[in-house]
Amino acid sequence: MPTAEDKASARNARTVWxxxxxxxxxxILAASGPLLIVLVYSFLTPGEYGNVEWAFSxxxxxxxxxxxxxxxxxxxxxxxxxxIFWRSVKLSLYTTLFAFIAGFPTAWFIATRGPRARTALxxxxxxxxxxxxxxxxxxxxxIIRNEGVLNTLLLWLGVIDTPLAIIYTDFAVFLGMTYVxxxxxxxxxxxxxxxxxxxxxxxxxxxxxxxxxxxxxxxVPVVKPGIIAGSILVFIPSLxxxxxxxxxxxxxxxxxxxxxxxxxxxxxxxxxxxxxxxTLLLIVAVALVFYVRFANRESRHG
Amino acid sequence: xxxxxxVEARSARKDYGTGDEGVRALDDVSVRIEKGEFFTLLGPxxxxxxxxxxxxxxxxxxxxxxxxxxxxxxxxxxxxxxPVNTVFQSYALFPHLSVARNIGFGLEMLGRTRADVKRATExxxxxxxxxxxxxxKPQQLSGxxxxxxxxxRALAPEPEVLLLDEPLSxxxxxxxxxxxxELKRLQTETGITxxxxxxxxxxxxxxxxxxxxxxxxxILQVGSPRDIYNHPVDRFVADFIGETNFLSGxxxxxxxxxxxxxxxxxxxxGRHGEITLAVRPExxxxxxxxxxxxxxxxxxDTVYFGTDTHCHVALNDGTEIVARLQSPPSGxxxxxxxxxxxxxxxxxxxxxxxx
Numbered sequence: 110m111p112t113a114e115d116k117a118s119a120r121n122a123r124t125v126w127x128x129x130x131x132x133x134x135x136x137i138l139a140a141s142g143p144l145l146i147v148l149v150y151s152f153l154t155p156g157e158y159g160n161v162e163w164a165f166s167x168x169x170x171x172x173x174x175x176x177x178x179x180x181x182x183x184x185x186x187x188x189x190x191x192x193i194f195w196r197s198v199k200l201s202l203y204t205t206l207f208a209f210i211a212g213f214p215t216a217w218f219i220a221t222r223g224p225r226a227r228t229a230l231x232x233x234x235x236x237x238x239x240x241x242x243x244x245x246x247x248x249x250x251x252i253i254r255n256e257g258v259l260n261t262l263l264l265w266l267g268v269i270d271t272p273l274a275i276i277y278t279d280f281a282v283f284l285g286m287t288y289v290x291x292x293x294x295x296x297x298x299x300x301x302x303x304x305x306x307x308x309x310x311x312x313x314x315x316x317x318x319x320x321x322x323x324x325x326x327x328x329v330p331v332v333k334p335g336i337i338a339g340s341i342l343v344f345i346p347s348l349x350x351x352x353x354x355x356x357x358x359x360x361x362x363x364x365x366x367x368x369x370x371x372x373x374x375x376x377x378x379x380x381x382x383x384x385x386x387x388t389l390l391l392i393v394a395v396a397l398v399f400y401v402r403f404a405n406r407e408s409r410h411g
Numbered sequence: 412x413x414x415x416x417x418v419e420a421r422s423a424r425k426d427y428g429t430g431d432e433g434v435r436a437l438d439d440v441s442v443r444i445e446k447g448e449f450f451t452l453l454g455p456x457x458x459x460x461x462x463x464x465x466x467x468x469x470x471x472x473x474x475x476x477x478x479x480x481x482x483x484x485x486x487x488x489x490x491x492x493x494p495v496n497t498v499f500q501s502y503a504l505f506p507h508l509s510v511a512r513n514i515g516f517g518l519e520m521l522g523r524t525r526a527d528v529k530r531a532t533e534x535x536x537x538x539x540x541x542x543x544x545x546x547x548k549p550q551q552l553s554g555x556x557x558x559x560x561x562x563x564r565a566l567a568p569e570p571e572v573l574l575l576d577e578p579l580s581x582x583x584x585x586x587x588x589x590x591x592x593e594l595k596r597l598q599t600e601t602g603i604t605x606x607x608x609x610x611x612x613x614x615x616x617x618x619x620x621x622x623x624x625x626x627x628x629x630i631l632q633v634g635s636p637r638d639i640y641n642h643p644v645d646r647f648v649a650d651f652i653g654e655t656n657f658l659s660g661x662x663x664x665x666x667x668x669x670x671x672x673x674x675x676x677x678x679x680x681g682r683h684g685e686i687t688l689a690v691r692p693e694x695x696x697x698x699x700x701x702x703x704x705x706x707x708x709x710x711x712d713t714v715y716f717g718t719d720t721h722c723h724v725a726l727n728d729g730t731e732i733v734a735r736l737q738s739p740p741s742g743x744x745x746x747x748x749x750x751x752x753x754x755x756x757x758x759x760x761x762x763x764x765x766x
Contacts, residue, residue: 311499312504314491315468315470315491317492326516
C-alpha cells in the first residue's frame, strides 16, 4: 500500500517533469528534430530538381567515398571527395596549431598585464566578433589578392617583381581561418592562464628547472584545460568552415562545408549533402572523444 | 670565526622603482649566516626580510652589493643554478603532480636517475610522515600536510641552504606549534642551514639559533634569542620581541631618577643624561606599599590570562607599567583597583636602551 510519503514523492516527480517540459520539448524539436530530418534524408533518393523522393536508398552513403563512372557505370573510389576531406582536416589542424602558437603568447601577455591594460586588450580581442564574418573575410581578400595591399607594397618596395599568388590557395584559406578563429583560442587560454598561480614559476626555477622546463613541465600541464577548450573551439568551426574557403579559396579549394553546400545547390543531390553532413558530425564527435580521453588520461597520471 | 660561513650578504641593497617613487627595500645589509644554523629574519611586514630571502634565493638581484654562498659570489646566478631551495608562504605546490612527483621534481630537474629520484622521494615521505599520501594530489591534503609536502620538496635535492618564507603563517595555532618542533627536528637531522623569515617573535625565539631583527630595510640586531630578549639594543627591538615596559629618566650617578621621582639602579656603564630603561613584565614583583627599595604604584587594572594575570599599575606620574604575575590556584590575585602597592625589579631586570 502506498504511503503518504510515496504519494508525495510521486507528485513531486510529476511536478519536476512538468516544469522541465518546455525545455525538453524545445530540446527535442530544436536539437534532435533537424538532425533526425538530415539522417532520414541521407537514406532517400534525390529528386529531379532538388529535394528528395521518398524511396529508400543507401546510394548517398556509398557516394561519400565512391562515385559512379558516367561511361561504364562502375563504382570507383571518389578521389575528389577524399581530397576535400583530407584538405578540411589538414587545414583545420594547421589552423588549430597555428592559432595556439600565436594565441598562447598573446593570452599570456594579456593575463600578465595590469587590470586596466588587460580590460583594454580583451576588448580589442573581442572587437572582431562584432564585425560580420563576411566583411572580415573580404578584408583579408583585399590584403592578399594579386592587386591587394600586400602585393602592391612588396612590388613598390622592390622585394618581388611579380605578385605573390596567395589568394585562392590552401594557404589563403588557412590564413583566413587562423585570423577568424584566433580569438576563440585566445579567450579560453586567457581564462586558464589568468587562474594560473604565477608563484609556481618561482617554485619551478627554485627546484632547478630551466625556463623551457618550467614552460613544458609546469605551465602547459596546468593550463591544459584552456588549451583543450581553445583547440576544440577552433578545430570544430574550422572543419565546417564555409564562408572563408569560399571567398579565399575560390571554387577549386573546397572544404567539406562548401561541398555540402554544392549538393544542396547546383548538385541537386540532397541525400548526398545529408550523408556528408552526418559524416562531418561524426568526425567532430570522434575528435571530441579523442580530446576528452586525452585530457582525462593526462590528468589522472600527471 | 670558528664555524664556516654558509650565506653572506655584503652591503646588499635593493631599490624598487626609481626617483621619488622608488622604495629602498634593503639598505646596505651585511650579515653572515653560519653553516648548519637555524637563522631567523624577524621583523614587521615591509622591513625587508622577504626581500633579503629573495635575494638569497635568486628571485631578485640586488641593486648593489653581493650575495655569497660558501664564499662563492652567486649574486648573478639564476635560482635554478643555486643549491638553495625555498619553502614558500603559499607552499606553491604543483597542482597537476602527485605528492611524490612534487617531492621528486627538483631531483628530476637535476637529471638524477629514476631510481635515485624514487629512493630520495621515499626517504623524504618517511621523514615528513606522509608515506600513505604519496599518490594524492596536493589539493586533497590538509594545510598541515601540504606544508610538509612543501618542506619535503625543498629538502629532497639536499640543498646547502633552505629558505623558509613565513611557512607557518597559514596554519592554526596548535598545528603551528607542532610544525615548529618538526622544523627544528628536521633541521637538526639534516644539518642543513635554515634561513627562516617570520614576523612572529615567539616563533623566532623558540626555533632559532640566531635571530636578526630587521626594520625599514636594515638589520638592527643579530644575536641568540636569549641575547636579543635580555639585551635589546633599542626601543624597537625591545618592544618587538616580547612585551616590555619603558621607563624614562635621568642618570644620577649609578642610578636613574625616573620621571615619577623614584630612583632605580641600572647598568649605566658611564652613560649620563636622558636614559630609557626597559623592564620585562615577568621580571617585576609586587610587594607591600612603602617597602624599602620599592617603587610606589597603584593598581589600575588586572587582566586574567589563565596561567598569568597581567597587572596594570600606574606610577606617581601616571606612567603605566605591566607586571605579569603567575595566577594563584584560586585564579584571583586579590588586588583591587586603586590599591597602593610596591614594585620590585628582579636582579639584572633593568636594561638600558640605546637611542
